[in-house]
Amino acid sequence: MPRDGSTTPETIDLAPLEALVGFNVHIVDLLMYQRFYERFATPALTPGEFSTLLAIRANPGIRHGALADALLIRRPNLTKLINRLIAAGLARRRRAKGDQRTVALFISAPGERALDAMLAAMPAHEASLIAGLTAREARTLHALLRKLARGLRTAPDSARH
Amino acid sequence: MPRDGSTTPETIDLAPLEALVGFNVHIVDLLMYQRFYERFATPALTPGEFSTLLAIRANPGIRHGALADALLIRRPNLTKLINRLIAAGLARRRRAKGDQRTVALFISAPGERALDAMLAAMPAHEASLIAGLTAREARTLHALLRKLARGLRTAPDSARH
DNA sequence: TATTGTTATACTCTATAACTATA
């Protein structure tokens, strides 16, 4: 740090950025990703793989397309992600009964165990994420984020290709 | 959509995911990024370039390292981003007065104009992002996100390399 | 002819290590 009176500020003013909701959301997202990787170290699932596997368990037999839409992942990218899960023995693909074009996705027994192991650590993880907030603030934030997500998903100009 | 009684749910249950703060933050971040690109179409700045330029204007003469830390960008990646801003004539690099290793960053006149043009559209943009919330809810969310970001930045296990 | 999932591919973002020039 400069010992002279130069213009270089070491205490940075981020006020104009913090005034924008999107910036705060993004910073929080980045920091939470960091925390996820710190806690669930190398051998485990990435946030995307974890979310996908959890969604498959909650919706056995779900199609690729429906899952991709729900998780905001493009179909080609989801295919690769699912391939990784299957290669790891955590999920299974099965041809659907009716429409022969579609594929039904299921979690496997090892997938269940992997998920349960991570979910066991999740309460402590979540608690550490919101450690800076009171319990009441955390509940409020959570509810507002869900409401915001719902609103943004169903928004008018969401002319998502 | 299947017309039989197959197990494929078209109404997806995301409850186990929405119960996790991190998932909601990530979804909101993704959706807000989409909105940003929809509004500030191709010729304009990316969210990262916009944030960086705004931070430079608020902190004239800031060093690369300090800026990278504030925006959670690695130094090599920030160098490339700044190179793009400079190539576009929006920012300038200048050798600092004291420590000859450091570089001081400044916004240019065209940079000011580009920023002002985007900032002029920002109130409407922000309003559309939080359209699903009441004014009071939006204020609460904003305050909680900022508090959360502060807490996560200064956290104990943020042994960020 | 349209749709589901896949393949191929490119582009961005990000991450690490090594280099330079200053300190």
Add this chain to the structure above:
DNA sequence: TATAGTTATAGAGTATAACAATA
């Protein structure tokens, strides 16, 4: 010897277009 910024490079993540199978 350590630090600031850069370069080089590789690895994720994500985007679009085109294809095969089925509707």
